[in-house]
Amino acid sequence: MTEKVKYIPTIGIECHVQLCTKTKLFSEVDNDARQKSPNSCVSPVDYGLPGMLPRLNKMAVRYAVRAGLALNSEINLQSRFDRKHYFYPDLPKGYQITQLFHPIIGAGYVELPSGSKIRIEHAHLEEDAGKLSHESGDSLVDLNRAGTPLVEIVSMPDIHSAVEAREYTKELWRVMTYAGVTFGDLYNGNMRFDVNISIAPESSDKLGTRAEVKNLNSFRSVERAVEYEIKRQSKLLGKGEKVVQETRGWSDATGETTSQRSKEEAQDYRYMPEPDIPPLNLRPEVVDEERANLPIMPAEYRAKFNDILGSDTVEILLDYRPLMEKLAELDDNKAAKKIANLFSSVLLAEENASLLNDELPSKEQLLDLVAMNEKNELSSTGMKEVFLKFFDPEMHYKDTLTIAKELGVVQENNLEELEKIVDAVLAKPETQQAQADFKAGQEKVIGFLVGQVMKESHGKANPSAVQDILRKKLQ
Numbered sequence: 001m002t003e004k005v006k007y008i009p010t011i012g013i014e015c016h017v018q019l020c021t022k023t024k025l026f027s028e029v030d031n032d033a034r035q036k037s038p039n040s041c042v043s044p045v046d047y048g049l050p051g052m053l054p055r056l057n058k059m060a061v062r063y064a065v066r067a068g069l070a071l072n073s074e075i076n077l078q079s080r081f082d083r084k085h086y087f088y089p090d091l092p093k094g095y096q097i098t099q100l101f102h103p104i105i106g107a108g109y110v111e112l113p114s115g116s117k118i119r120i121e122h123a124h125l126e127e128d129a130g131k132l133s134h135e136s137g138d139s140l141v142d143l144n145r146a147g148t149p150l151v152e153i154v155s156m157p158d159i160h161s162a163v164e165a166r167e168y169t170k171e172l173w174r175v176m177t178y179a180g181v182t183f184g185d186l187y188n189g190n191m192r193f194d195v196n197i198s199i200a201p202e203s204s205d206k207l208g209t210r211a212e213v214k215n216l217n218s219f220r221s222v223e224r225a226v227e228y229e230i231k232r233q234s235k236l237l238g239k240g241e242k243v244v245q246e247t248r249g250w251s252d253a254t255g256e257t258t259s260q261r262s263k264e265e266a267q268d269y270r271y272m273p274e275p276d277i278p279p280l281n282l283r284p285e286v287v288d289e290e291r292a293n294l295p296i297m298p299a300e301y302r303a304k305f306n307d308i309l310g311s312d313t314v315e316i317l318l319d320y321r322p323l324m325e326k327l328a329e330l331d332d333n334k335a336a337k338k339i340a341n342l343f344s345s346v347l348l349a350e351e352n353a354s355l356l357n358d359e360l361p362s363k364e365q366l367l368d369l370v371a372m373n374e375k376n377e378l379s380s381t382g383m384k385e386v387f388l389k390f391f392d393p394e395m396h397y398k399d400t401l402t403i404a405k406e407l408g409v410v411q412e413n414n415l416e417e418l419e420k421i422v423d424a425v426l427a428k429p430e431t432q433q434a435q436a437d438f439k440a441g442q443e444k445v446i447g448f449l450v451g452q453v454m455k456e457s458h459g460k461a462n463p464s465a466v467q468d469i470l471r472k473k474l475q
């Protein structure tokens with residue numbers, strides 16, 4: 001009987017991130033082609049017309065530096081551009097300007113929610129090509145995307161399962177959007193993933209032959225494509241056949257990868273130094289400035305809040321960056337816990353989804369809300385009511401106490417006042433029976449008496465204080 005061989009998958013991922021600069025990487029035309037007609041954001045540089053001269057976009061370089069810092073990478077103060085030649089209808093120049101030998105971003109890592117680290121080999125700056133669409137037998141070229149700045153992030157083969165591949169791509173998306181270098185619109189291809197997958201028997205110390213699945217644009221399709229490839233390659237090896245090194249395409253509809261072409265080698269592209277762009281020499285101050293301005297990254301939020309809020313809550317809230325920023329702004333762990341609870345129970349409730357587009361309450365409003373709750377001036381229900389009013393256009397500019405008073409939800413804590421109300425209730429004929437029952441040992445009638453006091457106070461009494469007073473008086 002033959003024993004089933006266990007295969008270990010090894011996965012590396014390349015990700016193209018479109019930078020959200022105002023203009024293109026080498027020309028001054030609009031880089032944001034959303035809602036614009038095809039071929040309306042194109043300059044002679046992007047067409048590759050004779051005599052054109054590319055000029056490097058400073059902001060794109062800044063964004064690349066910022067992306068590199070978000071990847072915990074070394075920033076190379078000196079980098080260079082190369083020409084990568086190939087023919088395709090969406091690339092009129094016949095070559096792509098990219099960085100092969102001297103990329104701007106060196107080795108770094110991405111930390112996953114689980115805490116494991118996926119190393120980054122390097123990342124480089126390059127231009128995007130145009131887009132082809134195939135309609136009823138015709139192929140149409142749109143060059144609006146030609147020349148859009150990209151950062152291509154190349155991971156080390158540190159990923160070993162389909163789930164981990166999905167987690168890595170999701171985290172990469174979070175890191176890039178938190179860094180503010182991309183719109184991160186996956187549906188429109190702002191981030192695209194190429195996944196290299198090989199498998200090898202557990203006992204082997206050599207990696208297997210890899211297949212590359214190109215142009216995946218969702219976390220889910222990354223996971224599914226990897227699952228499919230692991231199965232396909234295991235089957236081949238199980239039959240004693242070989243995995244071919246090649247580029248494969250993915251279909252969301254069929255859930256399968258299909259062979260597209262055999263894998264090119266670097267020499268096929270006739271790389272050469274780009275003669276139109278001088279070497280890029282960064283001033284160290286540029287890196288320092290970007291480092292100082294780098295927003296708080298997801299891993300930092302986890303380190304700060306996982307113990308306080310629990311990692312499940314943190315992962316949910318990380319999908320809503322302004323909420324995370326607000327919690328950090330409070331700069332008070334105890335308050336953050338209560339406010340995070342309001343965020344997830346009230347703001348993320350389906351019926352309040354529209355409020356997420358509104359301006360969030362101020363730090364002062366939220367801290368006052370927590371303080372009033374701590375002082376028993378607001379019950380947790382009262383807290384929710386006031387919190388919702390922060391989003392009311394008529395109310396949002398008012399301070400917490402004013403809103404609470406207008407809503408009539410401030411709790412009465414003045415013991416003398418409360419005692420007066422309790423006395424009034426105990427004097428009423430309709431509470432006599434309950435008082436007698438309580439004295440006779442019927443513990444649960446205390447609830448009825450508290451309820452009577454609450455009614456008498458029009459809901460403003462602090463129920464736990466009321467209960468204390470009642471017990472004292474009825475002993």
Ligand code: MN
Binds near residue numbers: 016126152
């Ligand atoms: Mn590339």
